[in-house]
Amino acid sequence: MATTSPPGVGLLKGLGVTIKHLFKQPATQMYPKQRPDLPPRTRGVIALMDENCTVCMLCSRECPDWCIYIDSHKETVPPAKEGGRARTRNVLDRFAIDFSLCMYCGICVEVCPFDALWWSPEFEYAEYDMGKLLHEKDKLREWMDTVPAPPMLEEGAVAPAEVTDAIAKKEKELEAEAEKQREASAAAEAPKGKAADSGGGAPKKADVEVKGAGEIDQETFDKLIAEGKSERIARSKAKAAWVRKEKERLRAEQEAAGGDEDGDDAAPKPQAAKVEVEAGQIDQETYDKLIEEGKSERMARAKAKAAYVRKERARLTAEQDGAGSDGSADEPEAAAAEPAAEDAAADDAAADDEGADEAGDDEPAPKQKVADVHVEGTGEIDQETFDKLIAEGKSERIARSKAKAAWVRKEKQRLIDEGGDA
Amino acid sequence: MSDLSTRERIHPGTAPGEDINLEILGDGDFDTAEMSLSIGPAHPATHGVFRIVLDMDGERVVGARPVIGYMHRGFEKLAEYRDFRQIMALVNRHDWLSGFSNELGVALAVEQMLEMEVPDRAQWIRMLIAEWNRILNHLMFIGSFAIELGAITPMFYAFREREDIQHLLESATGGRLHFTYNQPGGLKIDLPKGFLHQSADLLALLRKRTPDYKDLILGNEIFQARTKGVGPLPPEVALSYGVTGPTLHASGVPEDSRVTEPYLKYDEVDVHVPLGENGDSFDRFSCLLGRIDASLDIIEQIHDHMPAGPVNSKLPKMVKAPEGATYVRTENPLGQLGYWLESDGGRTPWRLKMRTPSFSNVQAIPYLLGGVLVPDAVAVLGSVFFVVGDIDR
Amino acid sequence: MTDLVLDQAVTFAAQSASLLTFDSFVLSVAAKIVFALGLFFVVPLVGGYLEHKVMGRMQNRRGPVEAGPFGSLQLVADGIKFIQKEDVIPRAADKWVFAAAPGVALVPGMLIFLVIPLGPGVFALDLELGLFYALAISSISVLGILMGGWASANKFSLIGGLRAGGQLIAYELPLILAAITVAVQAGTLSLVGIVEAQSMFMLPGTDINVWYVFPQIVGFAIFFIAAMAELSRPPFDMPIADSELVFGYMTEYTGIKFAMFLLTEYGGMIIMSALMVVLYLGGWQLLPGVPLPGCDGAGGLFDCGWLGTLAGVGITIGKIMALVFVMVWLRVAYPRLREDQLQRMAWIVMVPLALLNLAVVTVAKVVF
Numbered sequence A: 001m002a003t004t005s006p007p008g009v010g011l012l013k014g015l016g017v018t019i020k021h022l023f024k025q026p027a028t029q030m031y032p033k034q035r036p037d038l039p040p041r042t043r044g045v046i047a048l049m050d051e052n053c054t055v056c057m058l059c060s061r062e063c064p065d066w067c068i069y070i071d072s073h074k075e076t077v078p079p080a081k082e083g084g085r086a087r088t089r090n091v092l093d094r095f096a097i098d099f100s101l102c103m104y105c106g107i108c109v110e111v112c113p114f115d116a117l118w119w120s121p122e123f124e125y126a127e128y129d130m131g132k133l134l135h136e137k138d139k140l141r142e143w144m145d146t147v148p149a150p151p152m153l154e155e156g157a158v159a160p161a162e163v164t165d166a167i168a169k170k171e172k173e174l175e176a177e178a179e180k181q182r183e184a185s186a187a188a189e190a191p192k193g194k195a196a197d198s199g200g201g202a203p204k205k206a207d208v209e210v211k212g213a214g215e216i217d218q219e220t221f222d223k224l225i226a227e228g229k230s231e232r233i234a235r236s237k238a239k240a241a242w243v244r245k246e247k248e249r250l251r252a253e254q255e256a257a258g259g260d261e262d263g264d265d266a267a268p269k270p271q272a273a274k275v276e277v278e279a280g281q282i283d284q285e286t287y288d289k290l291i292e293e294g295k296s297e298r299m300a301r302a303k304a305k306a307a308y309v310r311k312e313r314a315r316l317t318a319e320q321d322g323a324g325s326d327g328s329a330d331e332p333e334a335a336a337a338e339p340a341a342e343d344a345a346a347d348d349a350a351a352d353d354e355g356a357d358e359a360g361d362d363e364p365a366p367k368q369k370v371a372d373v374h375v376e377g378t379g380e381i382d383q384e385t386f387d388k389l390i391a392e393g394k395s396e397r398i399a400r401s402k403a404k405a406a407w408v409r410k411e412k413q414r415l416i417d418e419g420g421d422a
Numbered sequence B: 001m002s003d004l005s006t007r008e009r010i011h012p013g014t015a016p017g018e019d020i021n022l023e024i025l026g027d028g029d030f031d032t033a034e035m036s037l038s039i040g041p042a043h044p045a046t047h048g049v050f051r052i053v054l055d056m057d058g059e060r061v062v063g064a065r066p067v068i069g070y071m072h073r074g075f076e077k078l079a080e081y082r083d084f085r086q087i088m089a090l091v092n093r094h095d096w097l098s099g100f101s102n103e104l105g106v107a108l109a110v111e112q113m114l115e116m117e118v119p120d121r122a123q124w125i126r127m128l129i130a131e132w133n134r135i136l137n138h139l140m141f142i143g144s145f146a147i148e149l150g151a152i153t154p155m156f157y158a159f160r161e162r163e164d165i166q167h168l169l170e171s172a173t174g175g176r177l178h179f180t181y182n183q184p185g186g187l188k189i190d191l192p193k194g195f196l197h198q199s200a201d202l203l204a205l206l207r208k209r210t211p212d213y214k215d216l217i218l219g220n221e222i223f224q225a226r227t228k229g230v231g232p233l234p235p236e237v238a239l240s241y242g243v244t245g246p247t248l249h250a251s252g253v254p255e256d257s258r259v260t261e262p263y264l265k266y267d268e269v270d271v272h273v274p275l276g277e278n279g280d281s282f283d284r285f286s287c288l289l290g291r292i293d294a295s296l297d298i299i300e301q302i303h304d305h306m307p308a309g310p311v312n313s314k315l316p317k318m319v320k321a322p323e324g325a326t327y328v329r330t331e332n333p334l335g336q337l338g339y340w341l342e343s344d345g346g347r348t349p350w351r352l353k354m355r356t357p358s359f360s361n362v363q364a365i366p367y368l369l370g371g372v373l374v375p376d377a378v379a380v381l382g383s384v385f386f387v388v389g390d391i392d393r
Numbered sequence C: 001m002t003d004l005v006l007d008q009a010v011t012f013a014a015q016s017a018s019l020l021t022f023d024s025f026v027l028s029v030a031a032k033i034v035f036a037l038g039l040f041f042v043v044p045l046v047g048g049y050l051e052h053k054v055m056g057r058m059q060n061r062r063g064p065v066e067a068g069p070f071g072s073l074q075l076v077a078d079g080i081k082f083i084q085k086e087d088v089i090p091r092a093a094d095k096w097v098f099a100a101a102p103g104v105a106l107v108p109g110m111l112i113f114l115v116i117p118l119g120p121g122v123f124a125l126d127l128e129l130g131l132f133y134a135l136a137i138s139s140i141s142v143l144g145i146l147m148g149g150w151a152s153a154n155k156f157s158l159i160g161g162l163r164a165g166g167q168l169i170a171y172e173l174p175l176i177l178a179a180i181t182v183a184v185q186a187g188t189l190s191l192v193g194i195v196e197a198q199s200m201f202m203l204p205g206t207d208i209n210v211w212y213v214f215p216q217i218v219g220f221a222i223f224f225i226a227a228m229a230e231l232s233r234p235p236f237d238m239p240i241a242d243s244e245l246v247f248g249y250m251t252e253y254t255g256i257k258f259a260m261f262l263l264t265e266y267g268g269m270i271i272m273s274a275l276m277v278v279l280y281l282g283g284w285q286l287l288p289g290v291p292l293p294g295c296d297g298a299g300g301l302f303d304c305g306w307l308g309t310l311a312g313v314g315i316t317i318g319k320i321m322a323l324v325f326v327m328v329w330l331r332v333a334y335p336r337l338r339e340d341q342l343q344r345m346a347w348i349v350m351v352p353l354a355l356l357n358l359a360v361v362t363v364a365k366v367v368f
Helices: A009-022 A058-062 A107-111 A137-146 A161-180 A184-189 A218-227 A231-257 A284-292 A297-323 A331-337 A342-355 A383-391 A396-421 B002-007 B075-079 B084-091 B099-114 B120-148 B153-173 B195-218 B221-227 B235-241 B281-305 B357-362 B365-369 B374-383 B388-392 C002-013 C025-058 C074-084 C095-112 C130-138 C141-151 C155-186 C191-200 C217-230 C255-280 C306-333 C339-367
Strands: A045-048 A068-077 A087-098 A117-120 B035-039 B051-057 B060-067 B324-332 B335-343 B351-355
Touching: A009 B195, A009 B221, A009 C025, A009 C306, A045 A087, A045 A137, A058 A068, A058 A107, A087 A137, A107 A117, A107 B084, A117 A137, A137 A396, A218 A231, A284 A297, A383 A396, B035 C155, B051 B365, B051 B374, B060 B365, B060 B374, B075 B084, B075 B351, B084 B099, B099 B120, B099 B324, B099 B335, B120 B153, B120 B195, B120 B281, B120 B374, B153 B195, B195 B281, B221 B281, B221 B374, B281 B374, B335 B357, B357 B388, B365 B374, C025 C074, C025 C095, C025 C255, C025 C306, C074 C255, C095 C130, C095 C141, C095 C255, C130 C155, C130 C191, C130 C255, C141 C155, C141 C255, C155 C191, C155 C217, C155 C255, C155 C339, C191 C255, C217 C255, C217 C306, C217 C339, C255 C306
Parallel strands: none
Antiparallel strands: A045 A117, A068 A087, B035 B051, B051 B060, B324 B335, B335 B351
16 A cells, blocks of 8 residues: 655645636625526526416416415406306415425426416525515515516527417518508508517407407317327417407408498497507506505506506597597507507417417517517616616616616607607 | 443553554454444535444444435335426435436436437437536535545535536526426427537536646545555445446446447447546546546537437326336436336326435445545545435435 | 852843843733733734635635625634634533643643744743743643543544544654754754854855755755644644544534634644744745844844834744745645554654754764
8 A cells, every 4th residue: 555655746736726726716706795697597486477377276286395375266257248248267366385395396387377487586585484485476476577588599499389380470460461561650560570479460350359268279279289289389379260260250240240330340349458548657546545555566556557547448438439439440550559458458368478488488578468569679777767776775686677677668658659649 | 431441451462662563453462442433424524414333443444334314205105196297306306416317317217108209409408418417416526525535625626617517507407406407208498598608618618627636636646645545346346236337437347328228319429438447446536537528528529419409299288107117227427327117007106216326336335444444434435426315315 | 059040040041132021020021921922812813814815715715705804804703703602511521621621732832932033032032942942832732632532522532632642743753853953053942043043054165144944955844744743734634634533632622612722723833834934944034144124133133123123023924924825735735644644654754854864964064
């Protein structure tokens, strides 16, 4: 056994390696001062988009740790049009994730069919009390602001079906537009070549209201299944196909019902979707009241917004009624240009929206429910908002994402204003 | 201890200083008592809750009894109550240093039972991540083995490298240790844009940095004095205990299922298996370092081969393995990992038996520890690479 | 008779005047105590900070950054933490021995600072037997370690303590042999005298002034290695060997007692470095043959103004820190040896070499 060898080259080399590192920049990340740069796929915390949740309980059932708690009740929605049938839907009462049990496997996010659950890279929610790791719906909704855009896929990857579909659809649409020799202004409004721009193709047909988007077109479904598409994709496409067909049918009926475009034409529509209401503004009165009641600011803002939309719609409808129905021919286009009231998007957009976020689409921004006005360059942020939030002590990521959203809102407002002027 | 002092007496025949023999001999001129020393379950050298009871005569070990099971979590039983998607998130936790390779084993087993065609791109990406995972694992052991011999610095360098690799893998999988990136039939999602570029950059960086480990540890005379000839493991003994991985390669047996029974696309790349000659601690360590270089070579080849195409195949709503059984073995970073998957056609396996490399490797420890000194015992423990979670499961 | 003894004692004690000697006896004693204690508690902290930072940077990290400017108060913060900790004594421990051990290890460290000269006149005492005193006292520390190892009633502690004892016996011999060689060359055992002799030492046949490190490079290497081994510094830290023996003789110690052991180690580093500076590296001489500013005593090293004095102290501390840096460097770069390898190296390599070195230097001294 070699006990000691005279100190040789090996010993000197060791000294060399260490002294070399003495003059290198340390690899240390000064964590609380220097934020870690986490990739968008990081499994940090689970965010909930509660508007998307249909209380299907898939996440809760699939969770290996059973750490998701969901409560809901059924609510009857009055028929959307007279003579229609009333529908029931599930209303989410409670959605809680116990992060002291969660093993961060991501199965819930993966199985959610309506993209209500998202991963966010935020990780600083450690608590001294284990009970506080139970994040309720509000808290989970707040994480939603920090969800980054999913990254683009590496070269050679197959684009997700939703993206290819959307591109094909868009192309078809553009062709149709070219054929019809539409006005340049109308064309400029339409988003260009943007993948999965939900609602992009919808406005032209929005005048026909289609009920019950739950049905699917069996023929399409079978065909797609035979082509080897996954069941989910097939279902969503078949659903869309059904809606398309149904619209076709309704329009044909309308045309058959008579050529007069004014009076009767407006009758089957519940009008709500057609009245131009500028979203983004809030009803100050409602807002103040809710704040006084101690609601969270976000909640108050959302409700006030809804209130504003309601009021505005009522006002406009009244005006319309007064002015007669002469404007109805223009309305579809107008509806396309303006952010429609949120609930109007429900059925039609659902089909698009639903497919659009199988965890890997190329969509640059987390889906927005209504994206009627396309805003280029979502990378910019609203400096004012950003500074304000930073001053309030929010984390940079949250501030950035909110500021981004603020910028988009402002930009949309601006575009809308411009559009209105034109 | 009082017992020890009463029994100790100097042999009358020997005058002090007559024989300067510094070897501490058990059957020498002193009548001594044996002392049993319990190393672990919480001891720095066992990195985990592994316990080993040493019977010692002075500083010489005369017997060693590993005690395992402190970390038994019932993985095999748990797996019987998990569907395959959940099992993916489960198995990357028994050997937490090779999460991806563990998932891979289960995924391959399920695919084999379903006779599923896995897209080419998915297989290449799996190989890429698995090799990065292997480097990640080996770096950890390089650091910990050095620290067991008293060299504190390599640990920090190794963790710096690990951090870079983990960041890379996190950008694709979302996880740093528990990747959960596999699913039966492929991967959950394709790599993010720029991954292959980053991977190539990191490869170049690591190639620049690995010589540091050789200079700092492998070439160091003190290190050689501490490890050469310590705990030699003859090939036949290694095979009889079922030792695999770098510990086996050090004994000169080139058994590596990437070569002998290629899975994924390992038959399309050159896999170099570094071999040792004496099977001592030094060889085990140099095999480990050599495997990092070998993995870097494989990654380079994968970069050149990466095909385009889908990464997953369509799955039914609930993956159910058909009735039957299969055994899949993969070359995990620490050795051969085998999954015996038996299904009754339900949504969960009827039985999932794990053959983990760490469990087999520690079987050789009593053999290796016979007659060594305590410092050498640590050198042996550190060079028979094991993860406690992988032993106890 | 008593007068004679007293006379001898006085000549024994005071070779050259310390700046800390005042007219008032009490004041002198107080000043010297404060000096030695101050050195003992401050310089090791500086050395410890240097170790933290250098080790951090060599390992590609930053070392302490939060406590104080650039983390410089980290050891102070650690000390406060140690004081606050619960003082645990194992039930099976030999309580008195257990409690006394850290003190036994610590006090010799303090005592050595009495004789270490930091600059012209900056020392507490200049004993005629300074070197002898320093080496004798430094060996007592290990007694505390042995006591701690035995009294902890822990097998790991016991092995650690025994290793420390074995190491001391093995390395005390080469250490003393190397130091004696210097004394032979200098012709004095007084530490101040050795510094003076170095500044006077010319290469034979020339008038080039060199330090003893040049003629005695072998002796310096032996002294350095032996000092590292005595201090249980890596790569000779087998008595602690955290991966084998948990923490060796310190395993059962917590709180302030543990801190005392740690302070002993850092203090030991400073003491051994200071001895090396004095014995081999020319004390407070900046470069061989370069007198300090404002000094006109022997070799340009004594009777300095305050500027020269400060410069002298600065130079000594700088040299000490340079040696501490080397010790840290070795700790960062090397794994630890095995106890039997260490013993072999001591008895088979170091002792013969040290004897040879002594013989060569003695012969050379006579010849030239």
